[in-house]
Amino acid sequence: MAHITIQNVRKSYAKTEVVHGVSLEVQSGEFVVILGPSGCGKSTLLRMIAGLESITGGEISIAGKVVNDLEPHERGCAMVFQNYALYPHMTVGDNIGYGLKVAGLPRAERMAKVAAVAASVGLTEFIDRRPGQLSGGQRQRVAMARAIVREPAVFLFDEPLSNLDAKLRVQMRHEIRRIHNQIAATSVFVTHDQAEGMTLADRLVVMNKGVIEQVGTPEEIYHAPASVYVGGFIGSPAMNFMGGMVAPKQACIALENGNRIAIPPALAAAHVGRLVQIGLRPEALSLVPAGTGAFDATFDFVEELGPARLYHFRFEDLTIAVLSAEKPPVQVGQTMGLKIAPEAVHLFAADTGKRLDAPALVQEKALA
Amino acid sequence: MIERTPLLNIVTHLILLSGLIMMLFPMYLVFVAASLDLKQVSAIPPHLFPGDQLWVNMETAWTKAKFGEKFLNTFIVAFGVVVGKITLACITAFGIVFFNHRLRMPIFWCVFITLMLPLEVRIVPTYAVAANALQPFQVLMDVTGLTWLIGMVSGVEVALEWNLLNSYTGLIMPLVATATGTFLYRQFFLTIPDELVEASKMDGAGPVRFLWEILVPLSATNIAALATIMFVYSWNQYLWPLLVVTDQSYGMVAVELGRLVPKISATGGEVAKWNIAMAGTLIVMIPPILVVIFMQRWFVRGLINTDK
Numbered sequence: 001m002a003h004i005t006i007q008n009v010r011k012s013y014a015k016t017e018v019v020h021g022v023s024l025e026v027q028s029g030e031f032v033v034i035l036g037p038s039g040c041g042k043s044t045l046l047r048m049i050a051g052l053e054s055i056t057g058g059e060i061s062i063a064g065k066v067v068n069d070l071e072p073h074e075r076g077c078a079m080v081f082q083n084y085a086l087y088p089h090m091t092v093g094d095n096i097g098y099g100l101k102v103a104g105l106p107r108a109e110r111m112a113k114v115a116a117v118a119a120s121v122g123l124t125e126f127i128d129r130r131p132g133q134l135s136g137g138q139r140q141r142v143a144m145a146r147a148i149v150r151e152p153a154v155f156l157f158d159e160p161l162s163n164l165d166a167k168l169r170v171q172m173r174h175e176i177r178r179i180h181n182q183i184a185a186t187s188v189f190v191t192h193d194q195a196e197g198m199t200l201a202d203r204l205v206v207m208n209k210g211v212i213e214q215v216g217t218p219e220e221i222y223h224a225p226a227s228v229y230v231g232g233f234i235g236s237p238a239m240n241f242m243g244g245m246v247a248p249k250q251a252c253i254a255l256e257n258g259n260r261i262a263i264p265p266a267l268a269a270a271h272v273g274r275l276v277q278i279g280l281r282p283e284a285l286s287l288v289p290a291g292t293g294a295f296d297a298t299f300d301f302v303e304e305l306g307p308a309r310l311y312h313f314r315f316e317d318l319t320i321a322v323l324s325a326e327k328p329p330v331q332v333g334q335t336m337g338l339k340i341a342p343e344a345v346h347l348f349a350a351d352t353g354k355r356l357d358a359p360a361l362v363q364e365k366a367l368a
Numbered sequence: 369m370i371e372r373t374p375l376l377n378i379v380t381h382l383i384l385l386s387g388l389i390m391m392l393f394p395m396y397l398v399f400v401a402a403s404l405d406l407k408q409v410s411a412i413p414p415h416l417f418p419g420d421q422l423w424v425n426m427e428t429a430w431t432k433a434k435f436g437e438k439f440l441n442t443f444i445v446a447f448g449v450v451v452g453k454i455t456l457a458c459i460t461a462f463g464i465v466f467f468n469h470r471l472r473m474p475i476f477w478c479v480f481i482t483l484m485l486p487l488e489v490r491i492v493p494t495y496a497v498a499a500n501a502l503q504p505f506q507v508l509m510d511v512t513g514l515t516w517l518i519g520m521v522s523g524v525e526v527a528l529e530w531n532l533l534n535s536y537t538g539l540i541m542p543l544v545a546t547a548t549g550t551f552l553y554r555q556f557f558l559t560i561p562d563e564l565v566e567a568s569k570m571d572g573a574g575p576v577r578f579l580w581e582i583l584v585p586l587s588a589t590n591i592a593a594l595a596t597i598m599f600v601y602s603w604n605q606y607l608w609p610l611l612v613v614t615d616q617s618y619g620m621v622a623v624e625l626g627r628l629v630p631k632i633s634a635t636g637g638e639v640a641k642w643n644i645a646m647a648g649t650l651i652v653m654i655p656p657i658l659v660v661i662f663m664q665r666w667f668v669r670g671l672i673n674t675d676k
Contacts, residue, residue, distance in 0.1 A: 071569075089585040
C-alpha cells in the first residue's frame with residue numbers, strides 16, 4: 001500500500017522532450033488508468049515510475065520516498081508487460097517465483113507462495129508447463145501472478161491486454177479488477193483503449209502529446225470533458241463537433257448557416273460573442289421530423305449495433321452521428337431534424353480548445 | 369516461393385547426389401588405402417576395393433604415432449579451447465549488447481575486423497608473445513621508464529618472463545579469442561526482447577544473474593552449435609601446435625598425422641607407407657565425426673534459431 005506522487009516530471013531523449021512536466025497524485029489503493037493515443041508519453045511515464053527509464057526532470061516518490069535514483073526492484077513495484085515477458089526456459093512456477101528466488105526466499109516458502117498465487121489465478125494445473133505451451137490468456141495470467149506473488153506496494157500495467165483477442169480482453173479486464181478489489185494495491189494501468197480505461201479506473205488520466213489533459217473519475221470525464229481533445233477521445237461512438245458563436249441576448253449558439261442550438265442561459269451569458277466549438281454526443285442527439293429540431297441534416301447511412309442504431313448524417317460538410325435505441329426507419333437522402341437538450345451541449349473555446357463552463361457551475365464544482 | 373515439380377525434384381536431387389559423391393569419394397579412397405598392404409597400396413593403377421589389412425594398419429599407426437598420448441593432449445586442448453571460446457564470446461557479446469556505453473560500437477568493430485585476420489596472419493607476433501607472455505608489459509614498463517624507476521628505488525632489475533611454449537596454456541590461449549563466436553552470440557542476444565531484460569530488472573536480478581540464469585539457459589542451442597564448430601576447429605589445429613610445441617609429449621594429432629607421411633628426402637628413398645598414413649587419418653577423423661553426429665540436432669537448431 002503506497003501512494004505515488006509525481007511532481008513536474010519531464011523526459012527527453014537527446015533534445016526531444018516527450019513528457020513535458022507531468023504532475024499527478026495517486027492515492028494508496030487507487031486504480032488509476034492513464035489513457036492516451038500511442039506516442040503521448042503514457043508508457044514513458046509508467047516506465048519512469050517503474051525505474052526502467054531515467055527521469056530527466058522532476059520528482060517521483062512512492063510511499064513518501066523519492067525514488068528517482070533507486071533501482072527498479074528497490075521501488076516496490078511489480079510490472080505486467082504487454083507481451084508478457086515470461087522467461088521462456090522456465091516453468092510457470094519458476095517464472096512466478098523468480099523474483100522471490102532472487103530476493104533469497106527459501107525454496108519451501110517460495111513454492112508455497114507460488115502455489116497459492118497460481119491457484120488464485122487458476123494456473124495450478126499448468127504450473128509445470130513452459131510459457132510456450134500456454135495460450136495468450138494463460139500467459140497473461142502468469143504475468144499477473146508473477147506480479148502478485150511479490151506483494152508489491154504498486155502494480156504497474158503496460159497495456160497488458162493489447163495482445164489478447166476481444167473476448168479474452170474483456171474477461172481479463174474483469175479479472176484484473178477483481179484481483180485489485182481483493183488485494184487493493186495501488187495500481188497504475190496504461191492503455192490506449194478507452195473501454196478499458198472507463199471500466200477499470202477509479203480515476204482516469206487522459207494524456208496527449210506529453211501533457212495531462214484531464215484527471216477525473218470516468219464519469220466526470222465523460223460528462224465534462226476538459227478540452228476538445230478529451231471530448232473527442234472519450235466516448236464511443238465519438239463526439240460530434242461543429243463551429244459556432246455564442247449569440248448575444250439569446251441562450252443559444254449561432255451556427256455558420258444561421259441555425260441555432262439552445263444552451264443553458266447562464267452558460268450563454270458568461271461567454272457572449274465568443275467563437276466556440278460545440279460538442280454533441282451521438283447518444284444525446286435525438287431524431288425528430290425535419291424542421292422541428294435544432295437543425296436539419298441529410299441521412300447518409302446507418303450502422304446496426306444491436307440494441308441501438310448509429311445513424312450518420314451530413315450537415316454542411318460535416319458528418320454527424322446519432323445513436324438511437326428507437327431505430328426509426330430513415331431513407332437515404334432524407335432530411336431529418338436533430339434535437340438536443342441544452343444541458344447536453346458541450347462548449348469549448350474555438351482558440352484554445354478548453355472547456356467553457358457557466359461561472360455558477362464552476363463555483364459549484366469548486367465547492368464540491 | 370517453393371516450386372514442386374517432379375522434374376525439378378529430380379534435377380535438384382541429382383545435383384545433391386553428385387555433390388555427395390564428390391565429398392565422399394576421397395573418404396572412400398582413404399578407407400580403401402587404409403585396408404591394403406604396402407604392395408597393394410603402391411600398385412598402379414590403384415586398387416578401388418578394400419583389402420583385409422585394415423585392423424593391422426590401424427594398430428601399426430596407433431603405436432607408431434603414439435596416438436594414445438596425442439589423443440589425450442588434443443582432447444585437453446580442444447576442451448580448453450571450446451570452453452574458453454564459449455565463455456569469452458558469451459561475455460564479450462553480453463557487454464556489447466546489453467550495456468549502453470560509448471565503447472560498445474568501437475569494441476564490436478574491433479572484434480568484427482579480427483574475423484578477417486586468421487591465426488596464420490598474426491602467427492609470428494603471437495609466437496613472440498607465447499615465448500614470453502609478459503613481454504608486452506615489460507616493453508610498456510621499459511618505455512615509460514618504470515623499469516628504471518623500480519631499479520633505482522629497489523635495486524631490483526625488472527625482467528618479466530612467462531614462457532608459454534611447450535604447455536597446454538600456450539596451445540590453448542592464442543586460440544581462445546573468437547570473432548565468429550562473439551558475432552553469433554551478439555546476433556542471438558539481439559533477438560532477446562527488451563521486456564525480458566526489464567522483467568528481470570523488476571524481479572531484482574543483477575547483470576551477472578541475468579547472464580547466468582536467463583541468457584545462458586536461453587542460448588543452450590547456440591552453445592551447442594558453437595561447441596561443435598569449435599571442437600572440430602581445434603581438433604584440426606596444425607600450424608600453431610607445430611610452432612609452439614617442440615616437446616613431443618605435448619604433441620597434437622594433426623601434427624603427428626603429418627609425421628606419419630614419410631618425406632622422401634628424410635627416409636632416403638624409402639617407399640612412403642600410405643596405408644599406415646591413411647589408417648592414421650581414419651583414426652584421427654573419428655572424434656570430430658562422432659561429435660558432429662551427436663550434436664547435429666542441436667547444431668542445426670542453434671544456427672537457425674527457431675527454438676523460441
